[in-house]
Amino acid sequence: MPHRAYVIDEMISAKSIAARVEALAKEITRAFQGTDKLVVVGLLRGSFVFIADLVREIDLPVEVDFLEASSYGDAMESSREVRILKDLRGEISGRDVLVVEDIVDTGFTLHHVVNLLRSRGPKRLEVCALLDKPSRRETAIKATWTGFEIPDEFVVGYGIDFAQRNRNLPHIGKVRFTGEDDSAAR
Numbered sequence: 166m167p168h169r170a171y172v173i174d175e176m177i178s179a180k181s182i183a184a185r186v187e188a189l190a191k192e193i194t195r196a197f198q199g200t201d202k203l204v205v206v207g208l209l210r211g212s213f214v215f216i217a218d219l220v221r222e223i224d225l226p227v228e229v230d231f232l233e234a235s236s237y238g239d240a241m242e243s244s245r246e247v248r249i250l251k252d253l254r255g256e257i258s259g260r261d262v263l264v265v266e267d268i269v270d271t272g273f274t275l276h277h278v279v280n281l282l283r284s285r286g287p288k289r290l291e292v293c294a295l296l297d298k299p300s301r302r303e304t305a306i307k308a309t310w311t312g313f314e315i316p317d318e319f320v321v322g323y324g325i326d327f328a329q330r331n332r333n334l335p336h337i338g339k340v341r342f343t344g345e346d347d348s349a350a351r
């Protein structure tokens with residue numbers, strides 16, 4: 166795929182994200198109060214930054230597990246076919262589970278993952294997504310908790326990539342293409 170030149174404009178600052186993560190963690194702590202242990206499941210790869218920040222703000226006994234699902238690969242369009250590339254290490258039957266997702270776009274990924282995990286008989290399963298693009302939804306799925314609703318912009322940073330780049334940005338940025346020259350994208 167040829168690289169198109171682009172710049173990244175800040176959309177949500179690292180400070181705003183931190184404040185929202187703290188508030189989400191408070192709500193999650195309250196909702197699961199009394200649990201013996203909450204299994205927090207991060208969807209790789211995009212959620213790795215969010216889950217790291219979120220679990221450190223959750224005031225409950227927590228187990229961390231990961232599941233890798235992919236529908237995009239390096240493409241910009243969802244393939245609508247969700248593949249499980251890496252399954253959970255632990256059992257979730259009869260457990261309290263929180264699925265952590267970076268962004269809900271068409272919703273295919275989350276829909277597939279939630280159905281899969283529900284089939285394993287968790288006691289309770291909720292979802293926390295940092296970003297939600299409701300205008301792009303093609304499946305009937307909604308996270309229990311959402312950090313920010315955003316318009317249909319191409320976003321990167323805080324774990325989210327563009328062709329495997331920019332996951333390490335501390336804020337959420339909006340990709341703005343500047344031309345066909347590939348020098349700035351590398």
Ligand code: PRP
Nearest residue numbers: 209210211235236237270271272273274
């Ligand atoms: C991205 C993102 C979500 C999913 C959302 O994952 O992390 O999991 O797409 O899109 P959807 O609602 O249209 O299904 P991707 O497949 O790019 O993998 P990654 O997390 O490894 O970047």
